Amino acid sequence: VPTLAVVGRPNVGKSTLVNRIIGRREAVVEDVPGVTRDRVSYEANWSGRRFMVQDTGGWEPDAKGLQQSVARQAEQAMSTADAILLVVDAVVGATATDEAAARVLRRSKTPVILVANKVDDERTESEAAALWSLGLGEPRAVSATHGRGTGDLLDDVLAVLPETPREGTGTAGPRRVALVGKPNVGKSSLLNKLTGDERSVVHDVAGTTVDPVDSLVELGGKVWRFVDTAGLRKRVSHASGAEFYASLRTKGAIDAAEVAILLIDASEVISEQDLRVLSMVAEAGRALVIAFNKWDLVDEDRRGQLEREIDRDLMRVPWAQRVNVSAKTGRAVQRLVPALETSLASWDKRIPTGRLNTWLKEVVAATPPPMRGGRLPRIMFATQATTRPPTFVLFTTGFLEAGYRRFIERRLREEFNFDGSPVRISVRIRE
Ligand code: GDP
Numbered sequence: 001v002p003t004l005a006v007v008g009r010p011n012v013g014k015s016t017l018v019n020r021i022i023g024r025r026e027a028v029v030e031d032v033p034g035v036t037r038d039r040v041s042y043e044a045n046w047s048g049r050r051f052m053v054q055d056t057g058g059w060e061p062d063a064k065g066l067q068q069s070v071a072r073q074a075e076q077a078m079s080t081a082d083a084i085l086l087v088v089d090a091v092v093g094a095t096a097t098d099e100a101a102a103r104v105l106r107r108s109k110t111p112v113i114l115v116a117n118k119v120d121d122e123r124t125e126s127e128a129a130a131l132w133s134l135g136l137g138e139p140r141a142v143s144a145t146h147g148r149g150t151g152d153l154l155d156d157v158l159a160v161l162p163e164t165p166r167e168g169t170g171t172a173g174p175r176r177v178a179l180v181g182k183p184n185v186g187k188s189s190l191l192n193k194l195t196g197d198e199r200s201v202v203h204d205v206a207g208t209t210v211d212p213v214d215s216l217v218e219l220g221g222k223v224w225r226f227v228d229t230a231g232l233r234k235r236v237s238h239a240s241g242a243e244f245y246a247s248l249r250t251k252g253a254i255d256a257a258e259v260a261i262l263l264i265d266a267s268e269v270i271s272e273q274d275l276r277v278l279s280m281v282a283e284a285g286r287a288l289v290i291a292f293n294k295w296d297l298v299d300e301d302r303r304g305q306l307e308r309e310i311d312r313d314l315m316r317v318p319w320a321q322r323v324n325v326s327a328k329t330g331r332a333v334q335r336l337v338p339a340l341e342t343s344l345a346s347w348d349k350r351i352p353t354g355r356l357n358t359w360l361k362e363v364v365a366a367t368p369p370p371m372r373g374g375r376l377p378r379i380m381f382a383t384q385a386t387t388r389p390p391t392f393v394l395f396t397t398g399f400l401e402a403g404y405r406r407f408i409e410r411r412l413r414e415e416f417n418f419d420g421s422p423v424r425i426s427v428r429i430r431e
Pocket of ligand 1: 183185189293294296326
């Protein structure tokens with residue numbers, strides 16, 4: 001179970017915040033300097049995820065004084081916790097002790113979230129913003145006593161805590177794959193090939209209910225759920241409007257899946273229709289594997305043409321894994337498995353806030369964003385807000401042009417490797 005440590009100097013409201021997080025309603029015991037409580041852990045639950053909260057409690061300022069002792073507390077949290085909240089009193093502002101703790105935590109590889117407490121109403125919001133000066137990114141304004149902002153704070157905490165498998169939900173079951181592509185590219189043929197060996201069709205997986213429209217298929221020693229494959233087994237209807245319904249169905253399958261295999265007929269010119277399906281996958285933010293089917297029909301000439309078509313049409317997804325297969329001969333169909341695995345690993349990937357910001361600082365120092373209106377936008381901080389797909393938020397003082405965002409994405413991919421997954425970057429401008 002991941003652990004969240006709450007650190008800060010006495011009287012900033014750590015205990016009140018801990019009580020709020022664990023949903024305890026007893027009278028709040030505030031830190032009393034001189035009264036030492038043992039460090040205690042409590043169990044917390046938010047949005048169905050369980051984690052421990054470590055209350056560092058009150059302590060005795062040691063011989064070296066309060067600053068030293070708070071800094072030591074921060075050091076300890078860095079080595080034992082999975083995420084750290086540094087709590088600061090927004091009304092008092094950053095004190096020398098807060099600064100000492102922040103100095104330690106700025107080096108932290110463990111994600112740190114800065115909490116500006118005692119923001120009981122809108123008027124104190126601006127005081128919270130002043131805590132940007134601590135160099136720990138965006139101060140999260142909360143009121144531990146009233147509960148203001150604590151829900152958002154906990155969402156942020158969950159975003160940085162390592163995932164633990166949830167009980168009773170789908171995440172532990174087979175990964176969900178959508179097999180999509182225009183009519184006649186070979187979707188049914190490929191599915192038949194993959195399930196051709198009767199043993200690969202699974203009817204039962206402990207703890208999962210099989211939707212009758214899905215197929216469970218064992219590939220590479222693992223069970224995968226191919227979603228909404230019922231339609232693939234039927235013959236294509238030529239009735240009017242069939243294409244419209246096929247497209248709705250494709251969209252439904254993509255939404256239900258985690259990763260899509262986009263099948264493209266390698267023997268034909270890449271078409272509008274192929275690109276429409278590609279757009280659906282991209283918009284849904286799913287991981288993507290592109291499989292060029294009918295490779296048995298591809299000769300040298302066609303291969304050269306296809307390379308040019310890829311350069312022209314598929315450069316919006318340069319990160320997608322590509323596999324050349326033949327559903328007819330069975331060529332390379334097993335190579336789809338590592339491609340799916342790589343893509344899903346990228347789709348699930350989380351970069352710790354500390355690592356992300358150390359890297360970002362170097363990149364921005366070497367190549368700053370272009371000037372806007374005579375001013376250089378400053379990028380202050382980044383955080384990965386979500387996985388599936390990895391989504392990053394950059395906090396800046398000004399607009400970042402699209403070209404620079406693409407540059408950041410490219411460098412991010414080089415550094416952390418998100419092969420097979422889209423990556424989203426959004427920018428929040430702070431004055
Ligand atoms: P779907 O509409 O995407 O499900 O496509 P089908 O699986 O029904 O395939 C359409 C046609 O392409 C059928 O005639 C298949 O036999 C043929 N086909 C599928 N895969 C291949 C392949 O790898 N090579 C060749 N030569 N033909 C294929």
